[in-house]
Amino acid sequence: xxxxxxxxxQESLRDLARKFAKTEMAPxxxxxxxxxxxxxxxxxxxxDLGLMNLNVPADFGGSGLGSFDQCLIVEELAHGCGGMTTSxxxxxxxxxxxxxxGSREQQERFLTPFCAEYHxxxxxxxxxxxxxxxxxxxxxxxxxxxxxxxxxxxxxxxNAPHASLYTVFTTVDPKLRHKGITAFVVPRSAEGVVxxxxxxxxxHRASSTSTIHLENVRVPKQDRLGQEGEGFSLAMRTLDxxxxxxxxxxxxxxxxxxxxAASYSLKRETFGKPISEHQAIQIKLANMVxxxxxxxxxxxxxxxxxxxxxxGTLESSIAKCYAxxxxxxxxxxxxxxxxxxxxxxxxxxxxxxxxAKLTQIYEGANEIQRTVIARELLREYA
Amino acid sequence: xxxxxxxxxxxxxxxxxxVGADGTSVDIEGVKFVLAGYDESAVEQALLLKEATPxxxxxxxxxxxxxxxxxxxxASLALGCDTAxxxxxxxxVSPDPVSAARALARAxxxxxxxxxxxxxxxxxxxxxxxxxALAELLGIPDFSLVVDLxxxxxxxxxxxxxxxxxxxxRWEVSPPCVIALQQAWNDPRTAKLPxxxxxxxxxxxxxxxxxxxxxxxxxxxxKFELPPPRTGAKMIEFKTPEEAAQKxxxxxxxxxxxxx
Amino acid sequence: xxxxxxxxxxxxxxxxxxxxxxxxxxxxAVTAPGDxxxxxxxxxxxxxxxxxxxxxxxRVYFAEDPKLDGATHSxxxxxxxxxxxxxxxxxxxxxxxxxxxxxxxxLATRWNAAVATGVTSLVRAGEALEVRRPVFGGRATETRxxxxxxxxxxVRPHAFAAAPEAPVAPSLSAVALDRVPxxxxxxxxxxxxxxxxxxxxxxxxxxxxxSGGRGGRAAENxxxxxxxxxxxxxxxxxxxxxxxAGWRPATFQVGQTGKTVSPQLYVAVGISGAIQHxxxxxxxxxxxxxxxxxxxxxxxxxxxGIVGDLFQILPALTAEIRRVRGQ
Numbered sequence: 001x002x003x004x005x006x007x008x009x010q011e012s013l014r015d016l017a018r019k020f021a022k023t024e025m026a027p028x029x030x031x032x033x034x035x036x037x038x039x040x041x042x043x044x045x046x047x048d049l050g051l052m053n054l055n056v057p058a059d060f061g062g063s064g065l066g067s068f069d070q071c072l073i074v075e076e077l078a079h080g081c082g083g084m085t086t087s088x089x090x091x092x093x094x095x096x097x098x099x100x101x102g103s104r105e106q107q108e109r110f111l112t113p114f115c116a117e118y119h120x121x122x123x124x125x126x127x128x129x130x131x132x133x134x135x136x137x138x139x140x141x142x143x144x145x146x147x148x149x150x151x152x153x154x155x156x157x158x159n160a161p162h163a164s165l166y167t168v169f170t171t172v173d174p175k176l177r178h179k180g181i182t183a184f185v186v187p188r189s190a191e192g193v194v195x196x197x198x199x200x201x202x203x204h205r206a207s208s209t210s211t212i213h214l215e216n217v218r219v220p221k222q223d224r225l226g227q228e229g230e231g232f233s234l235a236m237r238t239l240d241x242x243x244x245x246x247x248x249x250x251x252x253x254x255x256x257x258x259x260x261a262a263s264y265s266l267k268r269e270t271f272g273k274p275i276s277e278h279q280a281i282q283i284k285l286a287n288m289v290x291x292x293x294x295x296x297x298x299x300x301x302x303x304x305x306x307x308x309x310x311x312g313t314l315e316s317s318i319a320k321c322y323a324x325x326x327x328x329x330x331x332x333x334x335x336x337x338x339x340x341x342x343x344x345x346x347x348x349x350x351x352x353x354x355x356a357k358l359t360q361i362y363e364g365a366n367e368i369q370r371t372v373i374a375r376e377l378l379r380e381y382a
Numbered sequence: 383x384x385x386x387x388x389x390x391x392x393x394x395x396x397x398x399x400x401v402g403a404d405g406t407s408v409d410i411e412g413v414k415f416v417l418a419g420y421d422e423s424a425v426e427q428a429l430l431l432k433e434a435t436p437x438x439x440x441x442x443x444x445x446x447x448x449x450x451x452x453x454x455x456x457a458s459l460a461l462g463c464d465t466a467x468x469x470x471x472x473x474x475v476s477p478d479p480v481s482a483a484r485a486l487a488r489a490x491x492x493x494x495x496x497x498x499x500x501x502x503x504x505x506x507x508x509x510x511x512x513x514x515a516l517a518e519l520l521g522i523p524d525f526s527l528v529v530d531l532x533x534x535x536x537x538x539x540x541x542x543x544x545x546x547x548x549x550x551x552r553w554e555v556s557p558p559c560v561i562a563l564q565q566a567w568n569d570p571r572t573a574k575l576p577x578x579x580x581x582x583x584x585x586x587x588x589x590x591x592x593x594x595x596x597x598x599x600x601x602x603x604x605k606f607e608l609p610p611p612r613t614g615a616k617m618i619e620f621k622t623p624e625e626a627a628q629k630x631x632x633x634x635x636x637x638x639x640x641x642x
Numbered sequence: 643x644x645x646x647x648x649x650x651x652x653x654x655x656x657x658x659x660x661x662x663x664x665x666x667x668x669x670x671a672v673t674a675p676g677d678x679x680x681x682x683x684x685x686x687x688x689x690x691x692x693x694x695x696x697x698x699x700x701r702v703y704f705a706e707d708p709k710l711d712g713a714t715h716s717x718x719x720x721x722x723x724x725x726x727x728x729x730x731x732x733x734x735x736x737x738x739x740x741x742x743x744x745x746x747x748x749l750a751t752r753w754n755a756a757v758a759t760g761v762t763s764l765v766r767a768g769e770a771l772e773v774r775r776p777v778f779g780g781r782a783t784e785t786r787x788x789x790x791x792x793x794x795x796x797v798r799p800h801a802f803a804a805a806p807e808a809p810v811a812p813s814l815s816a817v818a819l820d821r822v823p824x825x826x827x828x829x830x831x832x833x834x835x836x837x838x839x840x841x842x843x844x845x846x847x848x849x850x851x852x853s854g855g856r857g858g859r860a861a862e863n864x865x866x867x868x869x870x871x872x873x874x875x876x877x878x879x880x881x882x883x884x885x886x887a888g889w890r891p892a893t894f895q896v897g898q899t900g901k902t903v904s905p906q907l908y909v910a911v912g913i914s915g916a917i918q919h920x921x922x923x924x925x926x927x928x929x930x931x932x933x934x935x936x937x938x939x940x941x942x943x944x945x946x947g948i949v950g951d952l953f954q955i956l957p958a959l960t961a962e963i964r965r966v967r968g969q
Binding site for chain 2: 800
């Protein structure tokens with residue numbers, strides 16, 4: 001990756017996302033955060049401009065972008081609002097298993113109508129008793145003739161109350177643990193699918209998150225992705241693909257925090273001069289920009305690795321883990337730079353800390369990322 | 383209806399201006415050039431006219447150096463223009479308005495046109511000379527301060543209004559003519575992602591600049607200056623409120639030159 | 643024969659417009675006495691052209707015909723070119739109106755000459771002319787040298803004060819309409835509707851903004867700020883204290899958590915200048931602060947300051963502005 005410059009095409013994509021973030025997302029970010037409003041009109045605009053379904057090939061009506069180009073876009077969107085970005089990219093997470101594990105027939109059947117109009121989708125893996133240890137999930141898929149009956153509960157699912165399609169991970173036999181896990185595509189309209197109430201969250205409040213109850217939901221065999229028992233591997237490969245975009249999302253939040261802190265420091269005066277001239281603030285800003293640059297470059301490198309066809313587990317885990325920790329730290333320092341004003345909801349920085357926190361938790365908590373990183377690292381020394 | 387729209391790449395309006403190394407022009411190092419302001423509205427207007435009259439085509443034309451001119455043409459294609467023509471001029475040099483008009487005239491003359499649309503002025507030099515200069519070269523009338531532009535297909539006429547100080551003038555004109563649009567009064571669309579990707583592969587016709595006509599007069603940049611940093615207000619001394627008012631109005635008129 | 647400077651004028655109600663008189667002042671500064679020549683075209687041009695004499699111009703050209711009412715600018719430009727030829731003029735100076743800019747554009751193209759618009763300064767510099775003009779929305783100023791045997795300049799309106807001159811009796815010469823190509827007469831204006839201007843510009847794109855703070859002490863007094871805004875044709879803004887107090891809707895707020903504006907002129911009335919407000923307006927080109935507190939931080943970023951009681955200053959200022967603008 002010797003050349004770090006973007007092609008004119010990449011600059012155009014980045015500029016499109018930046019403009020959308022600035023003109024459509026940022027002006028409403030504070031209000032949606034305060035009222036936990038789900039701004040469907042903004043998501044529809046994102047869809048209209050081609051900013052949703054970024055990973056779906058153009059053949060099926062998506063934007064067909066590689067990982068690097070997706071990261072360029074996601075960072076810009078997250079700079080506008082982390083919560084809205086989470087809902088926008090949740091489609092990519094939900095549809096990735098269909099791309100990786102679905103047959104051509106399934107891809108056409110699910111993806112083409114989905115991408116032809118505005119739709120939201122959800123990725124259903126997490127359950128009340130299984131987050132990091134996804135292998136112990138308990139939603140069962142009981143064979144019934146040529147169909148399956150799905151029963152169980154998924155929780156903390158992004159977009160669940162609004163999605164028209166769920167990619168659900170179940171088990172055909174809990175005793176098989178991860179070897180029993182099987183993935184299905186379940187339409188919202190199926191009988192027995194009951195999304196729960198919106199959760200009241202610390203951040204990402206423009207994104208809608210809830211439980212999904214599945215009560216004997218009948219799903220035909222044709223809607224199973226791959227074979228029984230291939231679901232766990234499918235989930236892991238999916239997360240390998242999407243992890244870098246969380247690195248980009250976290251980088252966007254961190255960049256926003258840095259922007260606010262740096263501008264403010266030039267204007268606010270204490271002890272007779274702008275606070276940017278006090279060493280305490282200079283050191284903070286220096287640490288913040290180092291973290292932002294590192295987060296971005298680690299994310300770029302991971303995305304580039306994946307675009308070359310490699311699995312990129314080590315690189316993408318490093319990117320996600322580092323960028324999310326960086327976002328939290330940079331947002332924290334941004335609040336500190338603003339002093340008392342940073343603590344007030346009227347100012348935009350405290351929201352960034354609340355939004356940054358989730359990036360350390362979802363799509364693979366950072367503790368798990370670290371064990372994965374260690375495992376991948378040690379492979380080279382074994 | 384065949385519509386030609388002329389655009390110019392200009393520094394992004396949010397750019398922090400810096401003086402270039404030789405002190406005569408703006409520093410373009412790292413500056414992003416975009417389609418903006420009145421030009422962006424002109425493209426939008428062309429596309430609206432195209433949509434209102436089926437079978438119409440929009441041809442975007444620009445004269446300027448690589449790579450910014452090509453980028454602005456691609457941005458226009460991504461918005462929905464049908465063809466793009468580039469008159470490439472020497473690198474890093476923005477042609478002066480009359481040279482730009484000459485370059486554009488070559489491209490426009492070679493393209494079918496009922497209407498030549500321009501923005502009122504570019505966001506950088508703000509000369510506002512190209513529309514009339516272009517019209518002079520093409521031998522057709524030009525109209526400025528235009529708002530509310532429509533094409534009456536049945537009568538084959540352009541109908542528009544000019545927003546002047548004395549009022550709104552109504553005009554009806556047979557094509558072709560050059561129209562310079564007034565304030566950015568429409569809401570320019572945003573190019574969608576698939577169109578942006580597609581525009582990278584569309585052809586851009588190239589027309590060489592006319593080496594023939596050598597200007598007999600030239601306007602050379604001699605200095606580029608930014609306003610000095612603020613050092614605190616000039617406090618107005620007065621004995622009566624009326625005196626304060628008079629002094630302030632005088633300063634705004636003669637010193638600051640911002641009095642309306 | 644020394645070359646002349648042709649000032650192409652416009653008339654309102656039979657007398658030369660303010661822009662034309664400004665252009666005359668500019669032309670005079672760079673032209674030998676007696677070599678400034680005037681030109682006017684219009685349906686009643688002859689009598690208006692005579693008005694040039696009131697401003698010391700002895701040689702005047704004109705083109706008069708009812709057909710000129712509602713003719714296109716290209717017609718005026720051709721007639722001006724003919725006048726320039728007749729007068730032996732190598733420099734054209736006009737007021738920077740829409741017509742003026744069109745004329746210099748067309749003439750400069752025809753002559754292949756140097757041209758500049760929006761000019762705020764014009765001086766001779768050796769063989770050349772040197773102009774200054776605002777660029778980038780007034781955020782910078784450029785100086786240009788206009789070289790060559792011909793030049794055309796459009797002067798920025800209100801940038802120059804029209805200087806009085808001793809009146810003379812002008813000699814008037816007609817320019818024949820047949821010097822305009824027939825095709826240019828065809829487009830015809832259908833009509834003029836005088837539209838009432840109401841409401842004032844919006845805060846986001848106004849070139850002048852007048853903002854009020856809590857200095858007025860009560861909501862009922864905010865009208866003083868708005869009358870000042872109206873006299874300038876400005877958009878109205880407010881500090882957060884004002885919108886929080888409910889004196890005006892939140893859309894009026896300029897500042898960190900309100901709108902950011904950068905007009906040509908920003909007048910801050912009774913606003914202390916806390917950083918939260920400054921962030922929203924500090925990149926305005928010219929800032930005027932009116933406040934009763936001499937130590938208010940706003941005076942550090944303003945260009946002009948008045949320390950006084952706004953209940954006295956505002957009415958006086960509004961009245962003076964109206965007087966000067968002829969309202």
